[in-house]
Amino acid sequence: LHLGTMGSDPVEVIEAVRDEVAVIRPPEWHRFPHAFSHIFAGGYASGYYSYLWAELLAADGFMAFVEAGLLDRATGDRFRAEVLARGATRPAAESFRAFRGRDPDPRAMLVRHGLVDAQG
Structure with a gap:
């Protein structure tokens, strides 16, 4: 995986990482980057x-x-x-x-x- 050649689209990056290391792939419709709100909302x-x-x-x-x-x-x-x-x-x-x-x-x-x- 060489992220330096990728764009800045978070979904593209996470899919490339998953291609290389995922044991279980989430469904196509799942958008983890859009749901990673605990870091921004809730004091975490x-x-x-x-x-x-x-x-x-x-x-x-x-x-x-x-x-x-x-x-x-x-x-x-x-x-x-x-x-x-x-x-x-x-x-x-x-x-x-x-x-x-x-x-x-x-x-x-x-x-x-x-x-x-x-x-x-």
């Missing part, structure tokens, strides 16, 4: 930001392991002590800061999505 849109925030924390947290050579006992011990063992006894942002020694940096997530170069 703000919840999507929590997914991005969790992804940012995961990507930046994983970079601690990458920077330490991936399989580093001290980094694993610090993650266990500052994040896993603490659980919900303190805010996640505080646990992240205790683990990484700084505030979250979105760069790792941007690299993961190909939006910035890993070196630059």
Whole structure:
């Protein structure tokens, strides 16, 4: 699937994706893009930001392991002590800061999505 060669018609795009990955095809008359209203009506849109925030924390947290050579006992011990063992006894942002020694940096997530170069 190469979406870059497609137009901007949402139905055309979703049909191309379905051609490649759908296990069960919905009926021809079904127009999912026209019915995806929960994100716009009902207050759910703000919840999507929590997914991005969790992804940012995961990507930046994983970079601690990458920077330490991936399989580093001290980094694993610090993650266990500052994040896993603490659980919900303190805010996640505080646990992240205790683990990484700084505030979250979105760069790792941007690299993961190909939006910035890993070196630059």
